Amino acid sequence: MPLYQQAITVLLCTAATMLTRFLPFLVISARKPTPPLVRYLGNALPAAIFGLLVVYCLKDVAWGRPPHGMPELIAVAVTAGLHLWLRRMLVSMAAGTALYMLLVQRVFA
Template sequence: MHFLMHLFWAGSAAAGALLGSLVPGGVTGLDFALTALFVVLALGAVGDLRGDLPTWLLALLSALVSVLVTAAVTRALRDLPVTQSRAAAPLAALAVTAGLHLWRRNALLSILAGTAVHVALAGTVFAR
């Protein structure tokens, strides 16, 4: 089983490298895919805890995670004032990723859609 998991990992990495070489050099915003992945993983982990934890503890943990995520996003965007239009692309993409995942519960769809929104907005509407 471990061999198959390693084979899948290596094969996926090789396929990503080959497909990544086909992406034109001027495309910006693909780095958001990693952010979208972690948003989807966090939402899935919290969703899995619903039946295991008391409601008050789940609410407390959700509030703590919200504070930590807000601090991380604020730190990441500290050099980019939210009043600038460039900050709208990652914020809109985060909203699309989280909203779509909460609605459809499809990790791949959420990550792809959030990344597509970020690439579209960062490369066109909110380009530097």
């Protein structure tokens, strides 16, 4: 791909990203109340996205072969438990990821 096509591609990607970031602020006025659909999506989408991520992370687990998904199940349980206890999403995700990496590299290796 020639340099001018690369530059055009980068500019178009930048413009599309900026448009999706700024469009809600241009469309929804700060003076008017937030539309009910936007409030609903703001409440429902985070849980739906994390549910989707859990399904995606567990889709390739070999449940029939040793260790039968034990590292994944332990890490998911610890992540959920930490989140219910501390209510700190970043802490629970980081701890669950670190525990999973420890389990697959050291314990169940």
